[in-house]
Amino acid sequence: MELIWLIPVLPGIGAALNGIFGVRYFGKQTAATIACGAMGGALLLSLYAFVQLLGLEHREHLVELAQWIPPIALETASGIGAFEVPWAFRLDPLSGMMSLVVTGIGFLIHVYSVAYMDHEPRGGYVRFFCYLNLFCFFMLTLVLGSTFLVMFVGWEGVGLSSYLLIGFWYHKKSAADAGKKAFVVNRIGDFGFILGIFLVFFTFGTLDFRAVAEAAALMPVEEGAFGVISLICLLLFVGAVGKSAQIPLYVWLPDAMEGPTPVSALIHAATMVTAGVYMVARNAVLFTHAPEVMFIVAVIGVLTALMAATIGLVQTDIKRVLAYSTVSQLGYMFLATGVGAFAAGAFHLMTHAFFKALLFLGSGSVIHAMNEEQDMRRMGAMRLYMPVTFMTMGIGTLAIAGIPPFSGFFSKDEILYRTFLESRWLWALAAVTAGMTAFYMARLMFMTFWGEYRGPAWDAGHGGAQHEAHGDGDAAGDGDAHGHAWHGPHESPKIMTLPLQILAIGAIVAGFVGVPSALGGANWIHGFLEPSFVAGAAHAAEEEHHYAIEWGLMALSVLVAAGAIAFAWRLYVQRPEESERLASDFAGAHRVLTNKYYVDELYDATAVKGTMGSARGLWTVDRNVVDGAVNGTGWTTRASAWVSHVVDKYVVDGLVNLVGRICAEGSYRFRHAQTGLIQNYAVAALFGVFAFVTLYIAARYFGQ
Amino acid sequence: MEITPAHYTVLSAALFSIGVIGVLVRRNVIIIFMAIELMLNAVNINLVAHARYLENLAGQVFVVFVIAVAAAEAAVGLGILLAFFRNKETVNIDEMNIMRW
Amino acid sequence: MAEAIAFYTLAVLILGLGVAVITTPKTVHSVVFLVLNFLCVAVLYVVLRAEFLAVIQVLVYAGGIVVLYLFVVMLVNLKRAPEAHEDPRRLARLGLALSGAVLLELAGIVVYSYGRVTPASAPAAAGPLTGAGNTEELGWLLYTDYLIPFEVASVLLLVAMVGAIVLARRES
Numbered sequence: 001m002e003l004i005w006l007i008p009v010l011p012g013i014g015a016a017l018n019g020i021f022g023v024r025y026f027g028k029q030t031a032a033t034i035a036c037g038a039m040g041g042a043l044l045l046s047l048y049a050f051v052q053l054l055g056l057e058h059r060e061h062l063v064e065l066a067q068w069i070p071p072i073a074l075e076t077a078s079g080i081g082a083f084e085v086p087w088a089f090r091l092d093p094l095s096g097m098m099s100l101v102v103t104g105i106g107f108l109i110h111v112y113s114v115a116y117m118d119h120e121p122r123g124g125y126v127r128f129f130c131y132l133n134l135f136c137f138f139m140l141t142l143v144l145g146s147t148f149l150v151m152f153v154g155w156e157g158v159g160l161s162s163y164l165l166i167g168f169w170y171h172k173k174s175a176a177d178a179g180k181k182a183f184v185v186n187r188i189g190d191f192g193f194i195l196g197i198f199l200v201f202f203t204f205g206t207l208d209f210r211a212v213a214e215a216a217a218l219m220p221v222e223e224g225a226f227g228v229i230s231l232i233c234l235l236l237f238v239g240a241v242g243k244s245a246q247i248p249l250y251v252w253l254p255d256a257m258e259g260p261t262p263v264s265a266l267i268h269a270a271t272m273v274t275a276g277v278y279m280v281a282r283n284a285v286l287f288t289h290a291p292e293v294m295f296i297v298a299v300i301g302v303l304t305a306l307m308a309a310t311i312g313l314v315q316t317d318i319k320r321v322l323a324y325s326t327v328s329q330l331g332y333m334f335l336a337t338g339v340g341a342f343a344a345g346a347f348h349l350m351t352h353a354f355f356k357a358l359l360f361l362g363s364g365s366v367i368h369a370m371n372e373e374q375d376m377r378r379m380g381a382m383r384l385y386m387p388v389t390f391m392t393m394g395i396g397t398l399a400i401a402g403i404p405p406f407s408g409f410f411s412k413d414e415i416l417y418r419t420f421l422e423s424r425w426l427w428a429l430a431a432v433t434a435g436m437t438a439f440y441m442a443r444l445m446f447m448t449f450w451g452e453y454r455g456p457a458w459d460a461g462h463g464g465a466q467h468e469a470h471g472d473g474d475a476a477g478d479g480d481a482h483g484h485a486w487h488g489p490h491e492s493p494k495i496m497t498l499p500l501q502i503l504a505i506g507a508i509v510a511g512f513v514g515v516p517s518a519l520g521g522a523n524w525i526h527g528f529l530e531p532s533f534v535a536g537a538a539h540a541a542e543e544e545h546h547y548a549i550e551w552g553l554m555a556l557s558v559l560v561a562a563g564a565i566a567f568a569w570r571l572y573v574q575r576p577e578e579s580e581r582l583a584s585d586f587a588g589a590h591r592v593l594t595n596k597y598y599v600d601e602l603y604d605a606t607a608v609k610g611t612m613g614s615a616r617g618l619w620t621v622d623r624n625v626v627d628g629a630v631n632g633t634g635w636t637t638r639a640s641a642w643v644s645h646v647v648d649k650y651v652v653d654g655l656v657n658l659v660g661r662i663c664a665e666g667s668y669r670f671r672h673a674q675t676g677l678i679q680n681y682a683v684a685a686l687f688g689v690f691a692f693v694t695l696y697i698a699a700r701y702f703g704q
Numbered sequence: 705m706e707i708t709p710a711h712y713t714v715l716s717a718a719l720f721s722i723g724v725i726g727v728l729v730r731r732n733v734i735i736i737f738m739a740i741e742l743m744l745n746a747v748n749i750n751l752v753a754h755a756r757y758l759e760n761l762a763g764q765v766f767v768v769f770v771i772a773v774a775a776a777e778a779a780v781g782l783g784i785l786l787a788f789f790r791n792k793e794t795v796n797i798d799e800m801n802i803m804r805w
Numbered sequence: 806m807a808e809a810i811a812f813y814t815l816a817v818l819i820l821g822l823g824v825a826v827i828t829t830p831k832t833v834h835s836v837v838f839l840v841l842n843f844l845c846v847a848v849l850y851v852v853l854r855a856e857f858l859a860v861i862q863v864l865v866y867a868g869g870i871v872v873l874y875l876f877v878v879m880l881v882n883l884k885r886a887p888e889a890h891e892d893p894r895r896l897a898r899l900g901l902a903l904s905g906a907v908l909l910e911l912a913g914i915v916v917y918s919y920g921r922v923t924p925a926s927a928p929a930a931a932g933p934l935t936g937a938g939n940t941e942e943l944g945w946l947l948y949t950d951y952l953i954p955f956e957v958a959s960v961l962l963l964v965a966m967v968g969a970i971v972l973a974r975r976e977s
Contacts, residue, residue: 672894675801675892675894675895676801676802677797677798677801677892677894677895678797678800679727679728679797679895679896679897679900680894680895680896682727682728682900683728683896683899683900683903686724686728686900686903686904686907687899687903689907690903690906690907690910693907693910693911693914694910696914697910697913697914706809707808707809707812708919709919710915710916710919711812711816712812712853713915714911714912714915714916715812715816715819715820717908717911717912717915718820718908718912719819719820719823720908721904721905721907721908722820722823722824722826722827723823723827724900724904724907725827725900725901725904726823726826726827728896728897728900728901728904729827729897729900729901730827730888731887731888731890731891732832732887732888734832734835734874734877734878734881734887735826735827735832735835737874738826738827738835738836738839738874739826739827741839741843741866741870742823742826742827742839742842745842745843745846745866748846748858748862749819749846749849752849752850752853752855752858753853755853755855756853756854756855761939761942761943761946762946764855764857764858764939764943765943765946765947765951767855767858767861768858768861768943768947768955768958769954769955769958771861771862771865771866772958772959772961772962773958773961774866774870775865775869775870775962775965776961776962776964776965777965778870778873778874779873779965779966779968779969780965780968780969780972782873782874782877782969782973783968783969783970783971783972783973784972785877785881786877786880786881786972786973787972787973789880789881790975793884794883794885794887794890795881795883795887796887796888796889796890798890798891798892798895799890801892
């Protein structure tokens with residue numbers, strides 16, 4: 001237990017090894033072994049720690065590793081406080097669950113990547129694993145950090161890793177641009193986050209989560225008011241919005257799909273993007289003291305969920321559908337936290353991590369099989385070629401659609417139920433979203449795995465066999481332009497399908513830790529996580545259960561989901577032409593959705609153009625005014641130098657020359673006195689004698 | 705009509721002035737040398753006269769030295785003159801200006 | 806009275822011969838007048854009771870130096886008149902005027918001050934001049950009190966002799 005600091009450090013060591021030595025010396029095998037080994041170690045440690053945690057009375061364990069920032073006297077709201085930050089890690093139910101998710105799914109994705117990234121050249125391969133390990137290091141720091149600042153280190157670190165991994169194929173302009181976009185958009189959120197941290201310190205005089213929670217618990221709930229805690233929560237939520245891709249800062253996440261698929265699965269679905277939710281849940285006490293902000297969180301969450309789901313309805317890129325789905329599900333999580341159901345949000349976070357990672361890895365498997373083809377319109381009938389992928393993705397789809405008894409059902413219905421108790425119209429929006437989710441996921445499945453094969457032909461050596469079930473012919477064929485011969489869609493290797501299978505099992509069973517009492521369960525996870533959301537040992541009052549309502553809602557949401565799936569079946573399997581007719585009937589709406597509500601264009605027109613415009617304006621100012629001033633200074637200097645030069649040349653030099661000229665002229669004149677006639681000199685001497693004698697006489701004469 | 709040292713002094717001054725005039729006016733270097741000899745004699749007359757009237761033989765001793773210097777001067781001066789003449793074929797002092805500027 | 810006659814006669818001769826020396830156009834004549842002038846000065850020395858100096862004057866000046874001049878005059882074989890070229894810048898007239906002025910001033914001073922100023926110093930203790938026997942006393946003085954100047958003078962003469970020889974020697 002004292003070794004929980006090793007959980008983040010192990011991947012850190014892996015990243016350092018691969019980063020410092022690996023790129024130059026390690027082979028693919030070594031690098032993959034190191035990376036997976038580090039993650040495996042972290043996973044085992046997490047498991048061990050988690051089991052230990054279960055046996056702890058306080059359900060909390062704090063490890064202070066070292067002093068980071070020694071005490072500095074800083075002003076706070078209540079006098080001078082000591083700003084002191086240790087490198088401390090806290091293991092409590094929430095962070096324990098998170099670290100299990102991160103290490104578990106992270107480990108599986110590492111394993112998956114071993115095969116998925118095999119086409120990469122050695123250097124890129126090692127680099128990939130280095131980044132991946134680096135990400136896990138920072139993510140675990142974020143999760144386990146016991147203070148805002150340690151969390152912020154992880155927060156920024158995952159942002160960096162995300163940037164590096166989105167732009168992993170940096171020679172591709174779209175990937176590099178997507179990385180930049182993610183980084184820049186995240187900065188906006190981080191700005192709010194760090195302001196929130198400042199305000200936290202100023203208000204409470206400490207940055208420790210537990211201390212802040214306990215201090216906040218003593219303050220009144222800001223009902224109907226907007227006090228300092230509300231401001232803190234709002235700022236923190238701005239950070240969460242950026243990291244978790246909520247309105248209005250969600251635009252980076254779909255573009256982040258430019259990164260390799262394992263990255264999308266790990267960072268942009270399962271872990272990093274949930275950091276915002278995690279952070280809000282981590283500060284549950286603060287947020288419960290700011291109901292106004294909670295409401296904002298809920299509204300933003302549900303709106304994001306709805307909007308992303310509508311966009312997801314019409315996207316054709318398989319990864320983009322999943323990306324918008326992720327945004328949507330994150331919206332769900334915020335909705336949960338917004339209505340005070342932190343446990344439900346965290347629960348959904350966990351289940352979502354399983355099935356969304358599963359879906360992404362499945363889609364990666366499909367993309368791999370289709371030789372980097374991502375457009376669903378060029379797929380179809382894939383279930384015939386890759387049954388394992390099909391099965392596992394099917395499970396994932398059912399999970400996300402909310403079909404019992406898969407995990408998504410439990411977590412989503414918990415959220416819906418809690419939302420229903422809080423606000424009817426929020427629930428209505430969430431329910432509609434749930435239906436859409438089921439629809440677009442079913443659409444994804446049907447377009448990809450059913451229907452006819454619409455992808456490119458391949459040279460399999462036995463012509464006309466494209467539509468045969470055993471299409472992954474082993475016959476030689478190298479008509480492919482992509483470096484390695486493509487023999488048509490084929491099932492992925494074991495090392496890729498194994499994580500899929502494990503995740504599928506996870507997607508099935510993860511929900512069982514949170515079976516609601518309405519269904520006879522204990523809702524264990526709810527009770528387990530509760531200590532993380534309250535200050536001290538205080539327990540939330542037992543809430544009353546409306547089993548009837550809960551049952552009704554469950555039935556309704558299952559119905560909606562099933563109906564949506566059936567609708568999708570009808571549109572995309574039975575009568576594909578009908579979907580096109582529908583698209584042309586609602587051409588306007590379809591176009592708006594296809595273009596993602598033109599938000600990117602809006603941002604481009606406002607923020608980007610504005611920034612560019614102001615930059616251009618500043619550039620103009622710089623060029624004309626600043627440069628003008630500089631050039632003016634230069635010109636003035638030149639001019640004054642010229643004046644000085646003239647003065648120097650004609651006045652100073654003139655004086656010098658004048659003196660010289662006077663000397664020369666004078667000597668020229670006086671030279672003539674030097675006649676060279678010795679007698680003239682004698683005359684001069686004689687004149688001296690004469691003058692002397694005359695003076696003598698005069699002196700004698702006048703002296704008397 | 706007593707002859708006083710003043711008479712000798714005036715005579716000496718007059719002879720000296722004649723020498724000076726000779727030095728300043730004549731252009732023949734030999735004559736200029738002779739004018740210098742006249743000036744030396746004027747000085748000698750003065751010295752001897754005052755030695756006589758002051759009853760002090762130091763004056764006469766100095767006359768001996770003056771004569772010695774005069775002899776030396778004449779010897780060296782005339783030697784220079786001869787050397788010069790060999791080069792320039794002239795004894796005109798106005799042409800002896802090669803050392804000016 | 807006899808001294809006055811002698812003085813004035815000699816003064817007239819000396820000054821007249823001096824003027825003659827610096828005015829005669831011929832150099833040889835000038836040398837001749839110079840000899841006569843020196844002889845007159847020698848006579849004046851006799852009048853002034855300086856017989857030894859008179860002899861020296863005749864021997865060294867008239868007999869030595871002037872002969873030297875004569876030799877030079879003969880050695881200098883002029884192809885053109887010695888004073889043919891006259892530099893326009895020479896200040897001969899100014900020199901003449903200044904010389905005259907200085908002479909007048911000196912004479913004025915002498916004439917004016919004579920008899921009014923009592924000699925500050927009494928006649929030296931060298932003893933009275935005793936007739937014609939002053940050669941002996943002069944010899945005493947030269948070889949006792951003035952021995953070092955005497956020797957310096959002899960060195961000077963030696964240097965002059967060497968210098969004259971070096972200068973006059975024809976370069977081969």
